[in-house]
Amino acid sequence: MMMNAAHCINEYGQPVGEALPDWKPVTLPAGEVLNGRFCQLIPLEVAHSEALFNAFSTAQDDRDWTWLGAEQPVTVEQMQAWVSHKIEDPQLVPYTVIDKMRNQPSGVVCYSAIDTSNGALEIGHVTWSVLMQRRVTGTEALFLLLSHAFGLGYRRVAWRCDSLNTASRRAAERIGFTFEGRFRQVMTRKQRNRDTDWLSIIDREWPAISAAISTWLGEDNMDKHGVQKHKLDRFLL
Template sequence: MPEINVYGQTVGDALPDWKGASVLPRAVLEGRYCRLVPLDADSHAADLFDAYAQAPDDRDWTWLASERPTSVEAAARWVTGKAADASLVPYAVIDQRSERAVGLVSFMAIDAVNGSVEIGHVTWSPRMKNTVLGTETVWLLLRQAFCLGYRRVEWKCDSLNEASRRAAERLGFVHEGRFRQKMVRKGRNRDSDWLSMIDDEWPQRDAVLQRWLAPENFDEKGQQRKTLAACLVGGRVSDD
């Protein structure tokens, strides 16, 4: 708990045992519905190009830094750039049913000294929409980060990207504020919304997510029986 120091000032919680978080390895994260594998152009570019090509237009790319790849070669260059970036831990999302890459995500803004990391470069394809894959992907990343000693996991999005913010809040991230004129993205101003989940919150969030992800929560068509909100003990049931 906060303390009063010798000068009569209120100071933050003491962390006498804090030694920093562990390195986030580029290692496979295995789930029930998907697995996350280290991103590789040779293995994933063609699948990702095909997955993103299922969309009828580019609306899913409006708030992203990148443009939708127009060829397998363009997808390979895009993937290679992320895979070669030492500041990222980038993953391809592999659908366990098809064994094909259907999306991309990364750990970024990695600060092991202070125990903070961001989930970013979130680029889902139409093959992930209205499926369990997006939720399980984020749960796998959260589990990995908190297991390795991170105290804080961040989610950031364009303030106008309401779908991204709603998705983060549905998963249990807490909105912290808005950074005005944070960047210029595709020639336009971007105000950025910041959200986070911290280690004290993780056990409860983990339990809710695991209840939602359980096989018995889905019917034979893969449709949820209970919403994530309904899986929150004592929570208000609503449509997600």
């Protein structure tokens, strides 16, 4: 049977998917604590609500919530309801991002659309406070999630965002996600149309991406305050 990286040719001369004779379904992420140099991901709890509310309240306005499904909570009680909704959703594995330098919760992120039979999941519900934006903690948090997913044997990690949310798409592409395409009029959100952009990293790509991000995060490039010598794209060749 002839084979290349993308497909095989069967006995009828037809192209078929690459053979996976040893494939077995993977396990559901169990919400383990994920430790990094600059941040720690811990299972989201209602007890984190007040600290998260304080972190999100440092923003001057609610522009970071424009493309999210929810409105920014304006009281601790609303934040508690927002957090509870994520904890109670059986399709999510939600995390609080702890900024180690500040020793405080600074954002929320989830595994979602988890398909253990096919080894695919998404990183979604990415909600960074201004304390995380354009800082090493955001990149490291995503790196920890990617490392954990591929370590569990997942074959694909996806990222999707509003096609008009260019900052989200750039953030994904910056750490190695590949743009796959755009689903037009896939949903409505906040009484507006949403086209959705899809990106992914697959298992055969991950070793090179992982090595690049690890080098970028390392002490030779990143000092203890999270200040880089060289940008990540220097290492993602």
